[in-house]
Amino acid sequence: MSNIVSINAQNLQQVLGETSQQKLVLLNFFSPQSPECISQAVILDKLAAEYKDYIVVANLDCDAEQALASQLAQQVGLQTLPTLVLLKDSAPVDLLGGAQTEAVIREALGKHLPAQQDLLLEQAKQALLNSDLNAAFSFAKQAYEIDSSNVRIKLVLADICTQIHKLDEAQALLDSVDEQHQDAYFNNIQAKCAAALEAKDSPEIKQKQAEVEKYPNDLALKLELSQLLNEAGQKEQALAVLFTVLQKDLNFDEAKPSFLAIIASLPDGDALAAKYRRKLYSILY
Template structure:
């Protein structure tokens, strides 16, 4: 497997590899082709290394070819796994083991995969890449999603994706110690949204549609206004009321507006997913 995080150890690079653990933890894997059990474990270890994405590197040593190095490590059984941090061995496993045992060992010394996912998501939020951050945050276990900093990040992503009610739900139960300037800025965004979402223009269009509930042109105009103030669920529901009976309403103009809104709010948005499924159910 070609990877910057996986390499073979030999006499030429052994010392350099060991010294590199001062900056990046190294998982040494001692194996040999004559040990079928040690060879069979390699794909699972490689996959695990890729999942950690550079948190550690996997250094594989073929004891059949590099007997002198194996002797220096005192390897007595195959496979043998040793985790080095700051140039020192901190943990190890001897003999064939399920990959879960290796994960448990790594979790004792390295950030868990959930913690790495969280850190990646928080970096994306910081970089204003909310659409990419949201699915990562939603994939976290409930224990992590209940933490104050995660709830704030979720609320931020929900606001940016127009899922206002979901954002309000997250901000409703923020612990006092997390009610900082970030929290206050998100609350201010919600307040501005509430003010904008009920503007005189929207009120006038709502009144006009109430008087003429079958007027598709007013519906499109109102849905567009809703979308502009991130009331995307209201916009899509309004348009769907017409489209579910006639996909060609206004010679396709309404369907185009519907699709434009779906496209604007992105693939990872739960509201978009709901209405996209409903549209596909009619198309296919």
């Protein structure tokens, strides 16, 4: 169900009563004839998408629903359009009269919603449950940038980093957790990270590295080494090896597709992905 609704006499009680018991309701008095109302509606649509689990935008068209608008206007002291009334548990908790900037509306929401980092952490957890590691990493990273001292954020981010094989980053996060906060979740992540770190130095990788050292011009060996490194989560090392292959022969076997596949597997905005895209462009053009 959408969290943007149009208010009328039939759904008024449900939205302003029942719904406001579960989510923060933004009752938006507006006129479709007003440019200020239309501009603010764009902001509200954006916020509704961003806070879909926490708010409902309830639009009341004061032209189409004149009687209802007049009745409610007296109750809230409406003086201008647009006017935004925030309702929680069936009662008004804030009123913003006139056209507002996004920053002002966000500030008002911040008084009645969980902190931004907590919202991002919940989004990261949900994405993690849905196995969307890319989105999970993005949300958790944003939460960590807001509050780098929050232990739960550290642990969720470390968990995600372990799963996407950003092992050094995961271990650094775990190392920063005080002993009193090292609970069962911490121990589980620590064990997974330790196992993944151990796999980085597998006998197969060491043997293949020795072969590449012995035969540095054998591109097939380098391709095999890159595959082993990637499987062990050593994406940067795998990309570095593949890049040496591409420098010698841009169309060698599966080198370029493998290179691009590793980049695509990295989270959006990852610095490593950007670095190796630039390196590839440097030899393509």
